Amino acid sequence: MTAHAPFHATESTTTTYWYDGRLVDQSAIVIDPFAHALHYGSGVFEGIRSYETPRGPGVFRLREHVERLLESAAAYGLDVPQSVDELCRATVETVRASGHESTYIRPLIFFGEGKFALAPRFQKNATHVMIAVRGFSGTIAPGGATGCRLTISPVMKTPSRALPSTVKGNGHYTNSILALHDAMDRGFDEALLLNERGNVAEGTGENIFLVKDGRLHTNPLEEDVLNGITRRSTITLAKDRGIAVEIAPISTAQLLAADEVFLTGTAAELVSVACVDEHRYPAARPITEALHAAYRTATRGGDPRHADWVTYV
Numbered sequence: 008m009t010a011h012a013p014f015h016a017t018e019s020t021t022t023t024y025w026y027d028g029r030l031v032d033q034s035a036i037v038i039d040p041f042a043h044a045l046h047y048g049s050g051v052f053e054g055i056r057s058y059e060t061p062r063g064p065g066v067f068r069l070r071e072h073v074e075r076l077l078e079s080a081a082a083y084g085l086d087v088p089q090s091v092d093e094l095c096r097a098t099v100e101t102v103r104a105s106g107h108e109s110t111y112i113r114p115l116i117f118f119g120e121g122k123f124a125l126a127p128r129f130q131k132n133a134t135h136v137m138i139a140v141r142g143f144s145g146t147i148a149p150g151g152a153t154g155c156r157l158t159i160s161p162v163m164k165t166p167s168r169a170l171p172s173t174v175k176g177n178g179h180y181t182n183s184i185l186a187l188h189d190a191m192d193r194g195f196d197e198a199l200l201l202n203e204r205g206n207v208a209e210g211t212g213e214n215i216f217l218v219k220d221g222r223l224h225t226n227p228l229e230e231d232v233l234n235g236i237t238r239r240s241t242i243t244l245a246k247d248r249g250i251a252v253e254i255a256p257i258s259t260a261q262l263l264a265a266d267e268v269f270l271t272g273t274a275a276e277l278v279s280v281a282c283v284d285e286h287r288y289p290a291a292r293p294i295t296e297a298l299h300a301a302y303r304t305a306t307r308g309g310d311p312r313h314a315d316w317v318t319y320v
C-alpha cells in the first residue's frame with residue numbers, strides 16, 4: 008500500500024502573515040516559548056481556501072468560516088478584539104498581499120504569554136490573532152485519484168461532553184493525530200473514527216457521507232462531528248439537484264452496505280473512498296463525481312444560485 012499522499016497539491020514555500028491587527032513580516036512575529044497554547048493546545052483555528060475565478064481570487068464561504076472561528080474562540084473564553092466583519096476584511100487583505108489567487112488560509116487565535124496554570128481566561132494570558140496565507144492549489148486528498156483507503160480506527164472519537172466536536176480547537180486534534188498515525192502505520196490513507204456509541208463519527212480532518220439507493224446520508228452534529236462547511240455546501244448542492252438527503256446516525260453496517268462513500272473537507276474537497284479495511288466499494292461513483300463537479304463549480308464562483316458563497320479579493 009502507498010502512504011498517505013497529497014494528491015496533486017502545490018504549496019508555496021513563503022507565507023504572508025497578518026498578526027494582531029496588521030500585515031507583518033514573519034520576523035516581526037515573536038511567540039513566547041511559554042505561550043499557553045503551545046503547552047496546552049488552548050487555541051482555535053480555521054482552514055479556508057481561495058480559488059482562482061474569472062473575477063480574480065475568491066474566498067470560499069469566508070463569513071461562515073470566520074463565524075465558526077469566533078464561536079470556537081468563545082467556547083474557550085478567548086477575548087477576540089476583532090469582529091466577524093473585521094476578520095473577513097483582514098483575510099481578504101492578507102490574500103491580496105500574498106499575490107496568489109489560489110491559497111490556503113489559516114486563521115489562528117490562541118492564548119499566549121502569561122502564567123502557566125490552566126485557567127488562561129482567569130489568569131489573563133495574552134490573546135493573539137493570526138491569519139497566515141500560502142499559495143495552494145489542488146487538493147490534499149488522502150489516497151489520491153484512485154480513492155481513499157480508509158480504516159476503522161481503534162482510537163475513539165473524543166465524545167463532545169469531553170471536547171465539543173463543533174469547536175475547532177487546537178488541542179482537539181491530538182485525537183486525529185493518534186488515529187492518523189495508527190492508520191498510516193498500518194498502510195492506510197486515512198482513519199475513520201467511531202464515537203463512544205460505536206457509530207461512525209468522522210475522518211481525522213473530514214466529514215463523511217454515504218450514498219445508498221440514490222439517497223445521500225450523513226450523520227448529525229450530535230454524533231461528535233465538526234459542523235463542516237464543505238458538509239453544509241454538499242448538502243445544499245445535493246438538494247439543488249433533487250438528491251434526497253438524510254441526516255441520521257450511521258452504523259458501521261450501513262457504512263459497509265453503501266453504494267458510494269466519500270469524505271468532505273476544505274483541503275480535501277470531496278474524496279471518494281475506495282475501501283474500508285478489507286471491504287471494497289464499486290468503482291462507479293456517479294453521485295460522488297456529480298457532487299464534486301458541482302462543488303468545484305461553486306468554489307470558483309460558477310454557480311449562480313450560490314454566488315454569495317464567494318468573496319472576491
Ligand SMILES: Cc1ncc(COP(=O)(O)O)c(C=O)c1O
Nearest residue numbers: 212213214233235236237272273
Ligand atoms: C475533524 C474535522 N472534521 C471535518 C472537517 C471538515 O470541515 P470543513 O468542511 O469546514 O473544512 C475538518 C476540517 O476542518 C476537520 O478537521
